[in-house]
Amino acid sequence: MLKRMFLLLMVFAVAVSACASDDGDATSAEDCEVDEVDGDLNFYNWSEYMDPDLIAAFEEEYGVDVVETFYESNEAMLAQVQGGVSYDLIVPSDYMVSIMISEGLLVELNKDAIPNFDNMDATFTSQPYDDGANYSAAYQYGTTGLGVNVALVGEGFPVSWALLFDPELTSTFPGGVSVLNDPRETMGAALMYLGYSLNDTNADHLAEAEAVVAAAKTNITAFDSDQYDEVLAAGEVAVAHGYSGNLIISMGEADNPDDFVYILPEEGATLWIDNMAIPTNAKSVCTAHTFINFLLDAENGAALTNWNYYGSPNAAAVPFLDQEVVDFYAATTEANTEVIEDQGDYEINYTDALARAKS
Amino acid sequence: MSVGLRPGSRAERSMAASSAFVFVFLYAPILVLFFYSFNENDNVGIWTEFSFRWYGEMFQNDAVMGALRNSLVVALVSTVVSTVLGTATALALERFRFRGRGFFDGLSYLPVIIPDVTMAVMMLLFFVSFFRLLAGAGMAFEFGLGTISLSHIAFNISFVAIVVRAKLAQLDTSLEEAAADLYADRWTTFRLVTLPLIMPAVLGGALLALTLSLDDVVVTSFVSGPGATTLPVYVFGLVRRGVTPLINAVSVVMLAASISLVLFSLVFQRRGAEES
Numbered sequence: 001m002l003k004r005m006f007l008l009l010m011v012f013a014v015a016v017s018a019c020a021s022d023d024g025d026a027t028s029a030e031d032c033e034v035d036e037v038d039g040d041l042n043f044y045n046w047s048e049y050m051d052p053d054l055i056a057a058f059e060e061e062y063g064v065d066v067v068e069t070f071y072e073s074n075e076a077m078l079a080q081v082q083g084g085v086s087y088d089l090i091v092p093s094d095y096m097v098s099i100m101i102s103e104g105l106l107v108e109l110n111k112d113a114i115p116n117f118d119n120m121d122a123t124f125t126s127q128p129y130d131d132g133a134n135y136s137a138a139y140q141y142g143t144t145g146l147g148v149n150v151a152l153v154g155e156g157f158p159v160s161w162a163l164l165f166d167p168e169l170t171s172t173f174p175g176g177v178s179v180l181n182d183p184r185e186t187m188g189a190a191l192m193y194l195g196y197s198l199n200d201t202n203a204d205h206l207a208e209a210e211a212v213v214a215a216a217k218t219n220i221t222a223f224d225s226d227q228y229d230e231v232l233a234a235g236e237v238a239v240a241h242g243y244s245g246n247l248i249i250s251m252g253e254a255d256n257p258d259d260f261v262y263i264l265p266e267e268g269a270t271l272w273i274d275n276m277a278i279p280t281n282a283k284s285v286c287t288a289h290t291f292i293n294f295l296l297d298a299e300n301g302a303a304l305t306n307w308n309y310y311g312s313p314n315a316a317a318v319p320f321l322d323q324e325v326v327d328f329y330a331a332t333t334e335a336n337t338e339v340i341e342d343q344g345d346y347e348i349n350y351t352d353a354l355a356r357a358k359s
Numbered sequence: 360m361s362v363g364l365r366p367g368s369r370a371e372r373s374m375a376a377s378s379a380f381v382f383v384f385l386y387a388p389i390l391v392l393f394f395y396s397f398n399e400n401d402n403v404g405i406w407t408e409f410s411f412r413w414y415g416e417m418f419q420n421d422a423v424m425g426a427l428r429n430s431l432v433v434a435l436v437s438t439v440v441s442t443v444l445g446t447a448t449a450l451a452l453e454r455f456r457f458r459g460r461g462f463f464d465g466l467s468y469l470p471v472i473i474p475d476v477t478m479a480v481m482m483l484l485f486f487v488s489f490f491r492l493l494a495g496a497g498m499a500f501e502f503g504l505g506t507i508s509l510s511h512i513a514f515n516i517s518f519v520a521i522v523v524r525a526k527l528a529q530l531d532t533s534l535e536e537a538a539a540d541l542y543a544d545r546w547t548t549f550r551l552v553t554l555p556l557i558m559p560a561v562l563g564g565a566l567l568a569l570t571l572s573l574d575d576v577v578v579t580s581f582v583s584g585p586g587a588t589t590l591p592v593y594v595f596g597l598v599r600r601g602v603t604p605l606i607n608a609v610s611v612v613m614l615a616a617s618i619s620l621v622l623f624s625l626v627f628q629r630r631g632a633e634e635s
Contacts, residue, residue: 042585042586044585046596047422047588047592047593047594047595047596047597048422048596048597052421052422067585067586068422068586068588069583069584069585069586069587069588070422070426070588070592070593070596071580071588071592071596072576072580072592072593072595072596072598073580073595076580076581079479079480079483079580079581080483080502080580080581080583080584083483083484083486083487083502083581084487084490085502085583085584085585086501086585087585229402230402230405233402233405234405249401249402250401250402250405252401253400253401253402253405
């Protein structure tokens, strides 16, 4: 809801302020060469998402300063870029990339200056929000799946959303299951369980999904998006629906990490991707290209993932990754994953469906 | 104490119980936060063993320390400036009659009433168009700590003014008139009579301003610029990755800072009371 309000305000903001600053002095992307730097890099990123050692290595190798600034939501970042605050490199999530492209806020990348683009796994260059990856290069990704406590569920469980939604199955689990309190994720999971796409906008299908969630409710211990990982690690629920980044950390910290596995259901799962992109009012466009190329290097890409434990879109980085991260994300590229797309006015229906199913 | 109530009556005891409950309700979360900041585990809610690990990580984390420094700079600048301006505003509205006073009176409550998001977008748009104007005059300005401080001053003035006005309204104007009778000019009257009397409210307003500034996420993230991340914005960003006790450690340090500020102002006020 807040997100929607932000976006509305932003559209209004743009309408009023037209477009800010278009400095003529910035180099255009087509002229950038490999490893060229044209000034210090203003890097606008999420908190705790970038390994400080990699920043130091880049500064040393190319003799420029990297000024890091942090944001806490895609919408706040969008407001800043629309307001004309000049950043050279930003890290918008999937749906925000498509918004920023349609607003004309992103520079078309010059792939000639980014030879390491070839290291990218094909999954990440053919996403609907930027097909062909002309404006964005994947930074890190994560999935939404299920953390399973095998000691409580027992061996031989189905790799399916049935672990959440089949009441006969879940009634045998001590502690029950925990489901995300998020309309798109939870209704999306129910839609996938029924064989539909998580981006399905058919009202009848959504009504079926609502019935699935309502029927499963007796064994759902909590609709929870904040503590599920700790609750799972403490053995209080048998299965937790949640985000890969949180689950990998909590499951690793549990008393008996071998009891836990993270799975992506066969019917499909959510994939989210954060991407590097260059705003049109960037001042150091070439430095930004060089930085993207630097991070898409096999060893640097691996260093990033070994530091923040999110999935690496960099196929060449795999040999340099910690084994536990490889194991954890192994299923992603083969699994049937889908990115959540913004459904505009239809979004409210997911929210309503979940609210009705819960009550 | 207990007007019309027998000491130890049921009503009194339930009042005492309810106030105890309020204290538990308010302070138990802080205690939990405090204890878990000494947790060795990566998860906030799972206790493994006592350690100073997260305090160590906090002091070694350049991004956190940079954000903390930014927050303190913005908080101090905006508190000092908004306290001076807010007190002046309160005096002007409470003691003087001038054209448009009623209008200003209403206007001064606006930043308190309007939602944060609106304030944030307004500020952003204002700076964008103002900077464009200045660029036309050949002056270049950038978003950063300056714009954040200005925005915080803008919303803090109102809060300070409201707190100080309440005190001014209670003040007996005959004290100021007596000073004037004794040939004190306006400045002397203000310095020797009015200011000492309203000092508790001024300090209260300043503390409120400081807290609001240290807390603010929405306005700050809209008007921020390269290198100007403040601590609350940084902490909000952390939540996305799953909360570690690092946040507890940071919060405990900020809490300790606020508590010592409050103690300092209490001591200051008590000393003032003893002298007069």
